[in-house]
Amino acid sequence: MSKIIAIVNQKGGVGKTTTTINLGASLAALEKNILLIDIDPQCNTSTGVGFDFAEEHPTIYNVFLEEAEFQESIHSTVLDTLSYIPSDRNLVGLELEFAEKTNRNQLLKENLKDIKDNYDYIFIDCPPSLNTLTLNALCAADSVLIPLQTEYYAMEGLVNLSNTLDLVKKSLNPFLTVEGILFTMYDSRNNLSKMVVTDVKAVAPFPIFNTIIPRNVTLGEAPSHGEPVILYDINSTGAQAYLSLAEEILNGIKNS
Amino acid sequence: MSKIIAIVNQKGGVGKTTTTINLGASLAALEKNILLIDIDPQCNTSTGVGFDFAEEHPTIYNVFLEEAEFQESIHSTVLDTLSYIPSDRNLVGLELEFAEKTNRNQLLKENLKDIKDNYDYIFIDCPPSLNTLTLNALCAADSVLIPLQTEYYAMEGLVNLSNTLDLVKKSLNPFLTVEGILFTMYDSRNNLSKMVVTDVKAVAPFPIFNTIIPRNVTLGEAPSHGEPVILYDINSTGAQAYLSLAEEILNGIKNS
Numbered sequence: 001m002s003k004i005i006a007i008v009n010q011k012g013g014v015g016k017t018t019t020t021i022n023l024g025a026s027l028a029a030l031e032k033n034i035l036l037i038d039i040d041p042q043c044n045t046s047t048g049v050g051f052d053f054a055e056e057h058p059t060i061y062n063v064f065l066e067e068a069e070f071q072e073s074i075h076s077t078v079l080d081t082l083s084y085i086p087s088d089r090n091l092v093g094l095e096l097e098f099a100e101k102t103n104r105n106q107l108l109k110e111n112l113k114d115i116k117d118n119y120d121y122i123f124i125d126c127p128p129s130l131n132t133l134t135l136n137a138l139c140a141a142d143s144v145l146i147p148l149q150t151e152y153y154a155m156e157g158l159v160n161l162s163n164t165l166d167l168v169k170k171s172l173n174p175f176l177t178v179e180g181i182l183f184t185m186y187d188s189r190n191n192l193s194k195m196v197v198t199d200v201k202a203v204a205p206f207p208i209f210n211t212i213i214p215r216n217v218t219l220g221e222a223p224s225h226g227e228p229v230i231l232y233d234i235n236s237t238g239a240q241a242y243l244s245l246a247e248e249i250l251n252g253i254k255n256s
Numbered sequence: 257m258s259k260i261i262a263i264v265n266q267k268g269g270v271g272k273t274t275t276t277i278n279l280g281a282s283l284a285a286l287e288k289n290i291l292l293i294d295i296d297p298q299c300n301t302s303t304g305v306g307f308d309f310a311e312e313h314p315t316i317y318n319v320f321l322e323e324a325e326f327q328e329s330i331h332s333t334v335l336d337t338l339s340y341i342p343s344d345r346n347l348v349g350l351e352l353e354f355a356e357k358t359n360r361n362q363l364l365k366e367n368l369k370d371i372k373d374n375y376d377y378i379f380i381d382c383p384p385s386l387n388t389l390t391l392n393a394l395c396a397a398d399s400v401l402i403p404l405q406t407e408y409y410a411m412e413g414l415v416n417l418s419n420t421l422d423l424v425k426k427s428l429n430p431f432l433t434v435e436g437i438l439f440t441m442y443d444s445r446n447n448l449s450k451m452v453v454t455d456v457k458a459v460a461p462f463p464i465f466n467t468i469i470p471r472n473v474t475l476g477e478a479p480s481h482g483e484p485v486i487l488y489d490i491n492s493t494g495a496q497a498y499l500s501l502a503e504e505i506l507n508g509i510k511n512s
């Protein structure tokens with residue numbers, strides 16, 4: 001049983017990449033077989049897991065252009081159960097390059113068909129926009145996980161995202177569900193964070209994870225070492241929070 | 257003498273909107289005539305200055321579709337010298353709608369021609385991507401201001417942004433200059449912030465503002481009141497930092 005989860009939010013800087021890498025690595029540490037796919041031209045997930053761009057290794061862009069087989073683009077990590085597919089800065093041109101292609105939103109889905117069952121979970125890190133790249137992820141995914149920074153603008157963006165998900169369900173992927181909303185960068189010392197959590201819980205049209213990811217500088221330091229936070233500093237509050245999120249993914253969200 | 261400055265960085269959540277609103281409002285408080293243009297479909301600048309989306313007021317989207325005159329879309333604020341043009345969620349479709357149009361990157365520039373000299377500064381808030389909307393801003397602008405969150409991924413993205421600016425200068429806007437890099441969300445208690453400032457100063461191909469915007473929760477609270485921070489709490493460290501940035505814009509970056 002394999003599940004494809006797209007990590008999506010058009011609001012920028014809310015913790016999409018940080019969640020992709022650290023939730024993925026935490027599940028890999030719990031002996032699940034994990035694949036991370038980076039479809040953001042910023043390549044942050046690729047950097048965060050230590051990909052060396054000087055390496056001659058095919059990226060998801062080469063796969064979309066049919067210059068490489070999907071299988072070839074899969075890259076290993078120091079964790080046996082964690083693999084990834086790196087991104088490419090040139091993906092930024094895909095929107096216009098493929099504007100004429102009728103199946104431009106299904107590229108990822110078609111490529112995942114044959115290999116999907118090799119993994120327990122596949123996570124897709126998306127760019128901060130609702131463009132062809134994000135639509136590819138939403139078409140390929142079984143469900144979406146929505147990182148939500150506990151800030152005002154991020155909360156405002158939720159309505160927008162919810163409308164988009166409804167549209168995608170109607171026209172592109174009727175089976176798409178929402179895994180849950182994940183509060184990120186929560187600062188228990190400030191009222192803004194608390195206000196956002198209370199307000200979102202009162203109105204959100206989706207399930208909400210009980211795990212809340214605190215603001216923790218270790219989560220910001222780990223990427224400069226090319227390591228998931230559980231390898232960089234497993235005792236940090238950030239690492240512990242993502243391990244507890246992994247448990248919730250495996251066991252379901254219990255009503256608190 | 258009027259200057260058009262695009263606030264650009266494809267990395268998400270680095271403080272583009274916060275800088276557009278608060279630098280604009282600070283200059284308005286210093287008696288400069290300011291226009292803010294929101295071309296991000298997230299509409300965060302529009303929200304942050306208190307735009308009421310229920311109001312029947314034309315947006316930049318209506319202007320691009322030639323449904324409204326540019327002049328009609330200009331909206332006033334409580335500050336006499338601060339005006340803005342609101343955005344629209346439907347802008348997200350512009351990329352594909354205008355894919356055929358040869359002048360799709362010049363829409364904003366053409367609209368600004370006649371009104372540019374009514375303002376001392378015009379600031380354009382961009383979405384977190386290098387798409388047609390951001391290219392419109394880069395074609396219309398005299399210079400760019402680059403907010404740079406003092407985090408690892410944001411620093412990595414600088415190379416990408418620098419390459420894009422070179423391409424734009426070569427093919428679309430040869431006069432485009434860089435006003436400067438602005439460090440944002442700086443936390444003096446953590447080494448990551450300090451590391452990023454040191455590393456960027458050592459390699460950056462652009463001027464760097466002496467003003468550093470500290471992480472300050474007041475900057476996150478002000479948008480929920482639809483007010484620039486100088487109106488919400490002028491004594492906050494966030495408001496003081498943007499006032500000092502306004503001075504640097506007016507007087508030039510002095511070598512420290």
Ligand SMILES: Nc1ncnc2c1ncn2[C@@H]1O[C@H](COP(=O)(O)OP(=O)(O)OP(=O)(O)O)[C@@H](O)[C@H]1O
Nearest residue numbers: 012013014015016017018128185215216220268407
């Ligand atoms: N809980 C946290 N505590 C502290 N820093 C964090 C936390 N989560 C993420 N960060 C840092 O905040 C920044 C934004 O996070 P990240 O890059 O994961 O967001 P994103 O949504 O992927 O951004 P983008 O929209 O640009 O893709 C990064 O520099 C990251 O290291």
Ligand SMILES: Nc1ncnc2c1ncn2[C@@H]1O[C@H](COP(=O)(O)OP(=O)(O)OP(=O)(O)O)[C@@H](O)[C@H]1O
Nearest residue numbers: 012151268269270271272273274384470471472476
């Ligand atoms: N110096 C600061 N201190 C504390 N919070 C800040 C600061 N600057 C911005 N913020 C908050 O951080 C979040 C990200 O900032 P902002 O939305 O301005 O970034 P952006 O680059 O415009 O994001 P996007 O890429 O989504 O357009 C917002 O919730 C904002 O209120």
Ligand SMILES: [Mg+2]
Nearest residue numbers: 016017040044
């Ligand atoms: Mg990211």
Ligand SMILES: [Mg+2]
Nearest residue numbers: 272273296300
């Ligand atoms: Mg913004």
